[in-house]
Amino acid sequence: MKTIPTVTAAEAAAAIRNGMTVAMSGYAMAGYPKAVVNALVERKRRGEELSFALVTGANAPWLDETLGTAELLTARAPMIADRTLAAQSNAGTLRYVEQQMSRMARLLRRGSFGKIDVAVVEALGFDGDGNLIPTSSVGMTHHLMETAETIIVEINRAQPDRLRGLHDVHIPLPPPDTQPIPLTRVDQRIGTTALPVDREKIACIVETEIPERMGTEPKGTALTRKIADHLFDFLEGEYRHRRGNLPPIQTGFGSIANSIADAFHDAPFRDLQFFCGGVTEPVMELLAAGKATALSMGGLGMSERVEEILAGIPDIERRLVIRNGDITNNAEVIGRLGLLALNTAIEIDIYGNVNSSHIAGSRVVNGIGGGAGFAQNAGLSVILIPSTAKNGAISNIVPMVSHQDIGEHDIDVVVTEHGVADLRGLDDGARAEVIIGNCASAEYREQLSSYLGSARQQCGGHHPQLPSEAFDWYRRLKEEGSMRKDR
């Protein structure tokens, strides 16, 4: 077997040259390389002309902030969720190649991102058969390594050894050889604990010891508590026949998602299961408290507290599974498990269409990620959203979304701090009435109803829209400081 040299991060990073396309491990904010990234930043800082296109499994904020701030990136796929790259994308200095998580395996196999010169992947090490043991995510690392010409492995000794054995890797064959994925339970293991890798392609190993740390998690507020209360009331009625058990839950990221996870501690449900793209501290706390009993994830957002929880649960490998992205975001699995999908959004329109990525239609704040795929295939698709933003200057419920990531027919239920709109089985007009009536803020309710009335009068009965009036809400916000008409 080929001996792989262990080198310094700077020596390894030398393989990455100006204009290349580089792949890096990382999924759902976890498991990205660090030492080689720091070495690249150092080269740039010293004045070297260096920039490249970056492909990962999904988002990895530290990676993006670090590479973005150093102006090292020319293009980024498939998702961004940080301010720096969003700003560069909106300024036109970064090509942001947004993609659905669920399509990445197919696109990588097809070579749709062009030749990938180097893959840099973080690992705990290798198993006895030479397979790579991932760290806090599996993501799309196997496809990235498969596609890349050469591989740099960064072995990070600061990642807890407790992660070993928590991974479950099952890589579906491409069509026409695809077989059913045998997963029917959140905590089920269907694969191996490490990733196959072509050892001949590994150029070098870098040994490092840099702890992976997420930023601080936002705490719940009175507002998010109200949203959670309405949600739990609704879920209690909806799943009464399951007597305190819910379907496996999918949640996203951000302050609402985290606050809802926090609020589950006091909710009248037990034996919670989570099946998510990424899991962070609030969901791990539910596991530590015994409120949750099974977690499946693409990435585990690391913190000191998360490491403590990992260490404190003796049979953690029976309760926590880190899966590859082919499974975590797979329509087949999402549909079969009948997930309760709890997603957040920037804005939603009166018919139920959702914008989760672009402010005012043209300014990206974060990628579409896996949200649309979860909403389309879940057993129950819920959007959690505060009714207003910026002290009421913005209504998050608008006549017509300025950018659409999830269509109206893929949303079952909308929850704001004012209440719940159950859209199932309703036509467009009834959806509009229940969203406006139950979910909109009092200061916008009349304005939305008046819009709906005018639209019906001018366009007729089905799904009436008055685009120029609808988009006037954004003009008013920009020019007058508020979407409200009475100011």
Add this chain to the structure above:
Amino acid sequence: MKTIPTVTAAEAAAAIRNGMTVAMSGYAMAGYPKAVVNALVERKRRGEELSFALVTGANAPWLDETLGTAELLTARAPMIADRTLAAQSNAGTLRYVEQQMSRMARLLRRGSFGKIDVAVVEALGFDGDGNLIPTSSVGMTHHLMETAETIIVEINRAQPDRLRGLHDVHIPLPPPDTQPIPLTRVDQRIGTTALPVDREKIACIVETEIPERMGTEPKGTALTRKIADHLFDFLEGEYRHRRGNLPPIQTGFGSIANSIADAFHDAPFRDLQFFCGGVTEPVMELLAAGKATALSMGGLGMSERVEEILAGIPDIERRLVIRNGDITNNAEVIGRLGLLALNTAIEIDIYGNVNSSHIAGSRVVNGIGGGAGFAQNAGLSVILIPSTAKNGAISNIVPMVSHQDIGEHDIDVVVTEHGVADLRGLDDGARAEVIIGNCASAEYREQLSSYLGSARQQCGGHHPQLPSEAFDWYRRLKEEGSMRKDR
């Protein structure tokens, strides 16, 4: 066993009363009841106050036209694809409850359409175990019968007995008991040939003999031939490694879809397989000619020629499978088979967002149906669309779609009579350039480029949109008769 009375259509129809919710069999234009429908129309004609809400599996144009013209419907789910109901919906006299095909099983099981009073279902008869043998579609008939309080079975002796044995019924259990669907081949049979039915619920049987006939199929034109030529050129390159074999094909309905199916006769591919919501004469001709070897469908659009083809293929049950809607539109199966999804649209925008249902944003022409589900999960998602409509007064490629059914990230390839835009791996700006450059009509190319340029200048780099300028295209069409600026 309970004896079920055989009655006249008028006697059976008496169970349907004003204000009820009625379910009827029917999927992809096939297998709907006829005699009871005619009896209802007759009652209305005689002046009876009678109207009801109708739920079926999917679209059934004859049913909708007949009931719509008689003004018998107050509400309609989950899809319309005919002029009369579209007009009533747009006029506000019909509540149109549009739904994704893939969500219907879940919604029906949940009771989301309210109490269903009567289900009227067409059948060839019953098998030895009392199961119902469907006719030209299976659709969602089992869920509709399960949900309804009482059932009327219409046995239609004019439906060819050759349909017997062509059905394959596999009804997945709802979560948490859902198991993998064992389907891995288009022509594979995984279930039974008839539908389970609670005999106690069957109120009566009506015997009838009314042939099922689709309207005439539109023929291909020079324009559709050009679209087909570009498509085949692209597919030849894309699937070169498969040496003349394509993945299973999904096509929709309408003149483009039919013309493309026609054109496959002369295409350099062999052993074609189709996995569709519905199959009509042009695809059946490919089977008759030996060009196609396996067809799976939710409904088979009947005609004299289709009956002739059915009768003329001795081992038809090895080549043609009629499946229930839980399978034909299932994300799990669509993804596993890696379908080549060929869908059409009303308009597409420069970034790749698709409007397949509403003209100018507010006038529904047909339901979303299964198109979005196929596009989201297919192995390759293609949109086929002429670059203009109404002699060039309308550009089918617009700055911003007026209604969005399929998102930009679920479209891989766009084909018009001018060429092919392969969008895979491209950022939004590159997508816009290749759609405008390769697919737009010469008379709109400059106008679209100029829009993109202004949008970039005013909004910045990522996904720039100028809604008021974009929607001005529709205003110009309405007021000046054309979207073109130079008129």
